Amino acid sequence: MSRLIRGDEDKTADSSGEHAPLLLPLSNSAVVSHLKACQSLAADHSRDAFRQYLKVLDDAISVEIDGAKSDQEASELAEVQRSIRQNREELERYFTGYLSEGFVKFKKRELQTSVGGGGEDDQLSLVDNEDLEETIAISSITQRADSYFAEPIWALNQRFAVLNGGEHVTEASNPTSPIQYCESLRKALKLLPVDQKVKQLAYRLYDDQLIATLKTITEEVNQYLKHEGVLPNLKYSTPTGSAPASALVAGEDAPAVEQQQMTGAGLPDPSLPPEEYQGSLVQAIRGLQSQLVGAAGSPLPPGGVMVSSDDLMGALQALQTSGAESSSIEGVPQGQIVPLDISEIVDRLHSQLQSEESDGAVDKGDMQTIDLVGLLFEYMLNDENLPDSVKALLSYLHTPFLKIAFIDPGFFEQTEHPARVLLNSLAEAGSRWVGNDGTCQYDMYTKIKDTVNRILKEFDNDVKFITELLLEFSSYTKNIFRRQELMEKRATEKAQGEEKLREVKLRVNDEVQGRTDGRELPSAVLLFLLQPWSDYLSFALLRYGEKSDKWGKALAIVDDILWCVEPKDAPADKTRQLEIHDDLIAAIKSGFETIGYDQAKGNKLVEALSSLIKLAMQSKKAEPAPAPMRDKLERIAAEKAGTKEARNENSTPEEKQMVESLKMIEFGTWFEFEGGKRLKVAWYNARTSHYMLVDQMGKRVDMMSGLNLARQMIGSKAKIISGSSKPFFERALENIFHKLNEKAEAIKPGEEDEAS
Numbered sequence: 001m002s003r004l005i006r007g008d009e010d011k012t013a014d015s016s017g018e019h020a021p022l023l024l025p026l027s028n029s030a031v032v033s034h035l036k037a038c039q040s041l042a043a044d045h046s047r048d049a050f051r052q053y054l055k056v057l058d059d060a061i062s063v064e065i066d067g068a069k070s071d072q073e074a075s076e077l078a079e080v081q082r083s084i085r086q087n088r089e090e091l092e093r094y095f096t097g098y099l100s101e102g103f104v105k106f107k108k109r110e111l112q113t114s115v116g117g118g119g120e121d122d123q124l125s126l127v128d129n130e131d132l133e134e135t136i137a138i139s140s141i142t143q144r145a146d147s148y149f150a151e152p153i154w155a156l157n158q159r160f161a162v163l164n165g166g167e168h169v170t171e172a173s174n175p176t177s178p179i180q181y182c183e184s185l186r187k188a189l190k191l192l193p194v195d196q197k198v199k200q201l202a203y204r205l206y207d208d209q210l211i212a213t214l215k216t217i218t219e220e221v222n223q224y225l226k227h228e229g230v231l232p233n234l235k236y237s238t239p240t241g242s243a244p245a246s247a248l249v250a251g252e253d254a255p256a257v258e259q260q261q262m263t264g265a266g267l268p269d270p271s272l273p274p275e276e277y278q279g280s281l282v283q284a285i286r287g288l289q290s291q292l293v294g295a296a297g298s299p300l301p302p303g304g305v306m307v308s309s310d311d312l313m314g315a316l317q318a319l320q321t322s323g324a325e326s327s328s329i330e331g332v333p334q335g336q337i338v339p340l341d342i343s344e345i346v347d348r349l350h351s352q353l354q355s356e357e358s359d360g361a362v363d364k365g366d367m368q369t370i371d372l373v374g375l376l377f378e379y380m381l382n383d384e385n386l387p388d389s390v391k392a393l394l395s396y397l398h399t400p401f402l403k404i405a406f407i408d409p410g411f412f413e414q415t416e417h418p419a420r421v422l423l424n425s426l427a428e429a430g431s432r433w434v435g436n437d438g439t440c441q442y443d444m445y446t447k448i449k450d451t452v453n454r455i456l457k458e459f460d461n462d463v464k465f466i467t468e469l470l471l472e473f474s475s476y477t478k479n480i481f482r483r484q485e486l487m488e489k490r491a492t493e494k495a496q497g498e499e500k501l502r503e504v505k506l507r508v509n510d511e512v513q514g515r516t517d518g519r520e521l522p523s524a525v526l527l528f529l530l531q532p533w534s535d536y537l538s539f540a541l542l543r544y545g546e547k548s549d550k551w552g553k554a555l556a557i558v559d560d561i562l563w564c565v566e567p568k569d570a571p572a573d574k575t576r577q578l579e580i581h582d583d584l585i586a587a588i589k590s591g592f593e594t595i596g597y598d599q600a601k602g603n604k605l606v607e608a609l610s611s612l613i614k615l616a617m618q619s620k621k622a623e624p625a626p627a628p629m630r631d632k633l634e635r636i637a638a639e640k641a642g643t644k645e646a647r648n649e650n651s652t653p654e655e656k657q658m659v660e661s662l663k664m665i666e667f668g669t670w671f672e673f674e675g676g677k678r679l680k681v682a683w684y685n686a687r688t689s690h691y692m693l694v695d696q697m698g699k700r701v702d703m704m705s706g707l708n709l710a711r712q713m714i715g716s717k718a719k720i721i722s723g724s725s726k727p728f729f730e731r732a733l734e735n736i737f738h739k740l741n742e743k744a745e746a747i748k749p750g751e752e753d754e755a756s
Contacts, residue, residue: 042175111173182206281733342395397455418463509534509638526629
């Protein structure tokens with residue numbers, strides 16, 4: 001997941017309208033304070049929930065006792081029930097204690113919990129059947145919770161990473177993730193002589209209870225950290241509706257699961273192979289469509305008619321060959337094409353069908369296909385990854401792709417279907433090389449437009465034609481990818497070299513400033529240190545490194561000059577001044593020659609330094625540089641080192657917070673700037689806080705400081721385009737599933753029967 005910070009998001013505010021305190025960079029005491037607060041929130045909620053859980057478990061065991069098949073079984077269950085009742089407080093203490101311990105381990109960077117036990121006391125051993133069943137149960141619980149709370153947990157991972165000094169945090173090292181609760185329960189259950197049947201019952205009951213507990217804890221911990229200024233602009237979605245169905249439901253509980261599926265469905269496991277996952281996703285969508293059609297009372301929209309599939313294909317062909325879509329894009333300049341109104345096309349389709357036949361019959365699956373293709377293109381029109389001009393172009397593929405969906409039933413399920421891959425390729429190329437500012441690289445807009453036009457005019461019912469277009473388009477973009485990667489690589493290597501020099505200059509400027517701050521110095525000394533000798537220091541550090549004699553001696557000359565120009569009263573100091581004078585002047589001249597400093601300027605500066613040393617030998621103090629002159633010299637040196645922005649311009653707490661937040665973004669993140677121009681972060685120098693931005697060709701456009709980028713985001717002049725590594729089609733299916741699922745969950749129990 002790569003849902004990131006948005007510059008145009010509302011700023012965090014408390015109930016009084018004041019901005020929340022901004023604490024980054026965080027001190028150790030602040031980190032400890034935040035972790036204790038999060039620990040307290042998690043412990044309080046989980047303690048209350050665990051008490052309720054034990055009551056539910058007690059009731060469930062009573063039911064098991066009543067249904068026992070023998071007196072011995074009933075007696076054994078009763079013994080377990082008594083043991084749980086007698087040890088309630090100890091179970092609760094152990095459970096919350098293990099959970100709280102996770103925060104301590106997190107602070108020590110020792111938290112790494114795995115399914116089935118990740119504690120340091122666990123020994124490596126062969127896993128027996130009971131342990132395997134327990135591990136499977138925990139894995140099922142955590143997978144379900146991780147899927148449902150994917151975005152809140154992702155946000156917590158990012159925020160805990162800030163508390164962890166920037167180290168990557170996963171569910172295994174997040175002290176509030178589902179695995180931590182399951183592991184705490186596993187350890188707590190070790191206190192009791194619980195048999196496998198009761199243990200499975202305990203996990204089955206905890207599966208649903210954990211969902212309710214996490215909903216509160218993830219939200220409250222996220223809100224607390226947000227209020228305290230830990231990535232306050234981080235954006236994520238809170239889950240709505242029912243969680244995925246539990247995989248631990250016993251056979252006798254199946255009706256309850258069936259009822260749950262009637263009011264929503266769980267997202268298929270994304271860890272499945274792509275083909276299997278997307279096939280399951282399509283099946284889940286079909287099921288939701290059937291449910292919603294049943295609730296609506298009719299499989300057709302208002303005014304619809306029942307026709308055959310052959311008539312349906314005929315109507316689609318008539319729509320495509322009418323030329324209406326093609327004429328709407330042919331010859332129209334970029335940015336002026338009006339997106340196709342999908343609902344209007346569907347209405348035209350219905351009208352076409354009604355004019356041809358009024359008493360046919362459309363299969364229920366065909367109606368679902370019409371709706372699903374419509375939802376696919378509606379998602380595309382709302383996808384912020386795509387520039388508006390590309391959205392408008394691709395919207396005209398609706399009718400041809402609806403035909404493909406009828407021609408080839410595997411269109412939705414097959415991840416490598418040529419039509420799917422072509423649509424993914426067109427969308428990716430549009431997002432990469434076309435901008436909202438009207439720019440276009442590699443003539444990509446024209447290439448996409450030509451491809452769309454050919455489909456509208458030439459595609460009949462042969463999917464091979466789509467395959468030919470895919471091969472042609474892929475060949476075109478493959479060469480571009482190579483050129484772009486090469487250009488981007490060269491730009492990055494050049495920037496890294498420049499940034500290394502910038503780092504050296506920053507180090508040199510810091511060394512010199514550290515020695516001159518707070519000291520009154522003559523103009524000649526300041527000029528020498530801040531200009532030619534800073535250049536020599538940069539040369540020595542860059543060429544020989546900080547552990548070299550050259551670098552050490554170059555710094556020693558700075559210290560000697562500063563010592564020598566100070567008036568001395570002690571005879572020993574005057575003697576030393578005299579002894580080192582000639583060697584010092586000779587070393588300075590040698591340094592000037594090394595960097596090719598102007599000979600006339602160098603001689604003049606050396607004479608001035610020599611005069612200042614001799615004046616100091618006479619116990620006389622030279623006139624210090626006037627404040628305006630010193631300020632000018634220091635400003636020039638700071639600008640040369642690239643530190644003007646950081647040192648001479650005050651940044652607000654909000655800007656500092658945004659700078660810290662930007663450090664969390666990944667290489668490859670796209671920004672859209674004022675006017676619609678898109679630039680990508682190809683590289684970031686953490687030492688200098690500079691971002692290398694490249695255009696859609698991979699050409700370097702700017703080396704922008706973090707502060708400048710933060711100010712543009714705060715001023716709504718730049719925003720991050722939330723991207724995803726998933727192809728367009730898969731993102732669309734997931735979005736469609738969630739939308740239909742929300743609609744299904746909004747239907748109250750019993751409405752299906754009333755509607756039908």
